[in-house]
Each structure stands twice: as C-alpha cells, then as structure tokens.
Amino acid sequence: MKISKNKVAAIHYTLTDNSGNVLDTSDGREPLHYLHGAGNLIAGMEEGLEGKGKGDKFSIKVPPSKGYGELDPSMTQSVPRSAFGDQPVQKGMKFSTGSGAVVTVVDVGLDSVTVDANHPLAGVELNFVVEVMDVRDATSEELSHGHVHGPGGHNH
Incomplete structure (x- = not known):
C-alpha cells in the first residue's frame, strides 16, 4: 500500500537544517x-x-515556501518595555499575545522590547530523512475527525 490521500502513515524521521543541526527527530520514540x-x-513533507x-x-528537502514560510519582516516589531509589566524579559523568551499569537523576544532595550511573530522555522530550508514504517486505510472516524486515532494518534 502506498501513501496517498486518506491513508494513515507511520514514519520515523530526523529533521535538520542546512548546517546539519538536528531540529527534531522521532528517534527513541514511537513513529x-x-x-x-x-x-x-x-505541504512539502506531504508532497515528499x-x-x-x-x-x-x-x-526530503523542503523549501521555506512549502514549510513554515519565508521570514516576514513586518512580523518583527518594537513594543514598549512597559507592556511586559514588572516581569523580567530576556532575549529568546516567548510570550502569548492577546490575540493568541506567540512572539519571541529578539532584543531587549531600556525602553523597548523587539519581538518576532514569525514561526521559528520561517525562512529555513528543512531536510528530512524518513523511513515509512506502515501505511493503512484510515477509519471512517479518522476521516470525519481529520486526524489519526488510537496508537500513535489521538484518543478521544
């Protein structure tokens, strides 16, 4: 059986950037x-x-356009330091906004903090090494819910 629309696939993978840094892996876990x-x-992973x-x-090599998108400079902005109240703020910290977006602190000044709402992997070419462990037909319940149920999937 081949991976195609409405099939459930189980894969092991390792994701690296172009410098060979491991960003994620299923090694040591269930597929x-x-x-x-x-x-x-x-999209680029499914296509591959x-x-x-x-x-x-x-x-599979996934360009940013088929991964997490290109870096969007308009998603980086400076906000008043007072927006964070009395809590300590350091570069690399993540905060949720009132709209539910997650921003990462990229610079901290005396009066302002620069935050970036781009996905952390935006602009990054992704390199996957993959092994297909299993492929099966999806159940009608999985199809109606849009995700896998049972082992390796969602239980509800």
Whole structure:
C-alpha cells in the first residue's frame, strides 16, 4: 500500500537544517502517525511522502515556501518595555499575545522590547530523512475527525 490521500502513515524521521543541526527527530520514540492529505503536516513533507510505501527510506528537502514560510519582516516589531509589566524579559523568551499569537523576544532595550511573530522555522530550508514504517486505510472516524486515532494518534 502506498501513501496517498486518506491513508494513515507511520514514519520515523530526523529533521535538520542546512548546517546539519538536528531540529527534531522521532528517534527513541514511537513513529509519527498522521492522516495523509488532511493538512496535518507541512505541504512539502506531504508532497515528499506521497506514493511512498512501507520500508521506503529517503530524504526530503523542503523549501521555506512549502514549510513554515519565508521570514516576514513586518512580523518583527518594537513594543514598549512597559507592556511586559514588572516581569523580567530576556532575549529568546516567548510570550502569548492577546490575540493568541506567540512572539519571541529578539532584543531587549531600556525602553523597548523587539519581538518576532514569525514561526521559528520561517525562512529555513528543512531536510528530512524518513523511513515509512506502515501505511493503512484510515477509519471512517479518522476521516470525519481529520486526524489519526488510537496508537500513535489521538484518543478521544
């Protein structure tokens, strides 16, 4: 059976940037189970998995446009230091905004703090090494919910 729309695939993967830094991996964990074609993975990953079968081992290079997008300079802004109250603020800290967006502190000044709302992997070319562990038909419940249930998936 091959990975295609409405199939459940189980994969092991390692994700690196172009410098070889490991950003994420399923090594030492259960495989990632997902419903293909339901938008549960970034577009470039789904495209690279399409048509693969159990036992296949391969690499996928995903450009930012099919990953987490290009860096958008308009999503970086300076806000008054007073917006953080009395809490300590340091570069690298993450905060939720009133709208639910997550911003990362990229610079702290005396009167202002610069925050970036881009995804941390925006602008990054992603390199996946993948092994397909299993492919099966999705259940009707998985199809109606848009995600995997049971082992490796969501239980509800």
